[in-house]
């Protein structure tokens with residue numbers, strides 16, 4: 001087996017394995033968006049089950065779900081990064097204001113819920129903006145998402161005692177989001193695989209946002225999933241970019 005062939009197999013493997021993984025995750029969050037859409041519109045049902053209505057919660061949770069889809073499968077909707085940067089900045093501010101004002105007088109609410117959601121919005125904003133980077137950022141966000149995920153793992157466990165699809169839906173949505181976010185912080189390159197040729201950037205530039213739409217970050221033709229097999233037929237020079245960072249961009 002020659003070197004070129006091995007590289008070819010590696011190439012095929014990347015496109016065969018990473019693409020469905022990210023798409024499946026995106027599909028999950030798309031379901032989450034549908035779920036929060038349902039919650040938003042079925043006000044009577046929600047009031048009956050929960051005993052209260054909080055439509056801004058449904059809006060912002062839905063935004064998080066669509067934002068996750070945009071991050072994992074940027075071509076599905078083609079929403080610009082700038083949109084999410086603005087939306088999640090507003091969301092962060094929204095929950096901070098809420099935490100200190102009217103959120104405190106909502107009988108079903110707790111102040112720490114609003115802080116947790118402000119941090120959730122901030123985490124989403126970070127995915128699309130990533131103004132600075134470094135080990136401290138990684139550790140802080142990973143710690144936050146691990147705490148967030150653990151809390152919802154506990155709630156999922158409790159869901160089995162008194163099952164209801166509404167509470168299960170919100171708990172699984174939060175839990176999976178926390179797990180994916182924590183993994184994104186630790187393995188950013190894995191989650192950029194859909195848009196970038198992973199092996200072309202072994203030392204991923206940490207200052208680059210993990211979530212970038214195709215519009216704001218045009219990718220080289222060799223990185224598109226559908227075009228890949230056709231380019232693998234020549235004598236082997238097509239793969240030079242794998243080991244040569246200078247040729248990658």
Ligand SMILES: [Cu+2]
Nearest residue numbers: 061117120174
């Ligand atoms: Cu929430």
